[in-house]
Amino acid sequence: MAPGLRLEEGIGLKSADIRLVSVTGANRALVAALELAPEQMDFVASNAESLEEAETDEDARPRVIMAGTRVVGFLMYDASEDEALVYRFMIDRAQQGKGYGKAALRALLDEIGNLAHVREVSICYEPENEAARHLYRAAGFVEQGIDEDGEMIAVLGLVAGMSDL
Numbered sequence: 001m002a003p004g005l006r007l008e009e010g011i012g013l014k015s016a017d018i019r020l021v022s023v024t025g026a027n028r029a030l031v032a033a034l035e036l037a038p039e040q041m042d043f044v045a046s047n048a049e050s051l052e053e054a055e056t057d058e059d060a061r062p063r064v065i066m067a068g069t070r071v072v073g074f075l076m077y078d079a080s081e082d083e084a085l086v087y088r089f090m091i092d093r094a095q096q097g098k099g100y101g102k103a104a105l106r107a108l109l110d111e112i113g114n115l116a117h118v119r120e121v122s123i124c125y126e127p128e129n130e131a132a133r134h135l136y137r138a139a140g141f142v143e144q145g146i147d148e149d150g151e152m153i154a155v156l157g158l159v160a161g162m163s164d165l
């Protein structure tokens with residue numbers, strides 16, 4: 001790395017540098033401090049709320065999205081059944097549009113694909129959330145329709161035996 005260039009500055013980071021890690025005492029405050037644009041606030045619960053929820057829900061799997069050494073996003077899912085449900089997914093407003101969402105989704109699907117009991121993944125989002133629709137559709141999710149809460153549900157089937165590969 002060139003002298004004076006710090007990884008934290010995010011210079012030259014590629015989507016391959018995206019990793020999912022557990023929530024720890026060290027990164028928790030950084031996750032809670034991540035922000036959305038005002039018009040995105042209704043698309044997903046606040047991270048502080050999600051972290052609190054995760055403490056009492058033993059099925060919740062919260063993950064911190066790291067780009068190199070920097071905390072850039074957060075997601076949470078439940079894989080207690082054979083259909084995993086992704087119900088939180090966000091990238092900090094200052095870090096959006098850099099391919100991190102796409103790379104984090106790929107990392108998440110790899111992680112879920114390694115769970116032998118999971119056969120499909122479902123995800124829900126507000127119907128007007130075009131960024132989410134674009135991201136999930138590109139990953140192969142197929143829209144199923146609007147649920148009773150007015151959210152779009154999209155489902156991705158996993159290839160049987162993915163975890164054995």
Ligand SMILES: CC(=O)SCCNC(=O)CCNC(=O)[C@H](O)C(C)(C)COP(=O)(O)OP(=O)(O)OC[C@H]1O[C@@H](n2cnc3c(N)ncnc32)[C@H](O)[C@@H]1OP(=O)(O)O
Binds near residue numbers: 040089100102124138
């Ligand atoms: C389960 C849930 O929680 S659903 C709620 C999802 N979360 C939110 O809506 C929170 C606010 N939004 C976000 O955090 C981000 O915008 C995310 C997570 C949806 C996308 O993350 P980003 O890092 O910005 O996405 P990334 O840069 O990887 O782009 C992914 C694709 O979406 C496209 N995209 C990004 N923003 C938009 C937009 N506003 N409209 C249409 N397409 C968009 C990109 O062009 C890219 O497509 P491409 O690969 O064909 O070029």
